Amino acid sequence: MDIVRPEFVPDASLSTAEMEALQRDIADVAVFSDDFTFDPDAVALGGPAGQQTLGEQGDEHAAGDRPLVAGVDQAFVGDRAVSAVVVLRGREVVERVWAVEPAEIPYVPGLLSFREGGAILSAFGALDCEPDVVFVDGSGRIHYREAGLATHIGVTLDVPAVGVAKNLLCGEPTESLDRKLPEGARVPIEADARVETSVASGAQRADGDAVDATEGTVIGYAVQSRQYESDSQYINPLVVSPGHRVSAETAADLVLATAAGYKLPEPTRLADSYADSVKGEL
């Protein structure tokens, strides 16, 4: 698939200030509400893997109109990033591609896309199909400048994108996450003082300066995609946020719809293992 906004392609040679400025520009054009044509209810995986019969891939939907969901994840080999993309239609793998690019800068919280973005865009460049939505490992709107990895990738490719992270970068859950939440549960994550709201979506003062995040805005959800039966142990929730052209609610819906008995949604889980196997062959 093609890059739609080349001016946003991450450039690791920029200064920190320039990277942050680029992220603010990205946040200004990012869309954190539903803006897509596929049917989100048609994303749900069908029954148990391998138990589908022809003409019965999921309920009520012909194979042709089922949305394509892509997952992307990275593995590292020394200072090189391997990015792998896996595209699913229901449970069926439609396409897989990978790419390797040098990781030019170290990991810096808040600037992840400048480390991993190049490899991710190279991988998507090798992809023949056009996914309806992509799951990116990391944050989207849950970010200091509302422009996490999922937002950066989504806006640059202009594709609906969802951020799926294992840990919270910033923002405040409306209730404690240190307790056992039931499978399927979701807890809102609200913007706190660490989140700058973009001028486009936030308030502005009389002097024209952007005002800090409308604190309390729901910028994502902690999503319990899987949970143990027993009460002695529990699984931590995922942290899901809009990347681009998807609302926080729909982002959470999509992740739950593609969970298949594991903590990570299938597209992400398969991309993760694919990246690992590619890494092993290098």
Next chain:
DNA sequence: GCGACAG
């Protein structure tokens, strides 16, 4: 100086 922060 201290705290805190995806992958």
Next chain:
DNA sequence: ATCTTGTCGC
């Protein structure tokens, strides 16, 4: 993310 054995509990 990555380095890594065993180990506790499904």
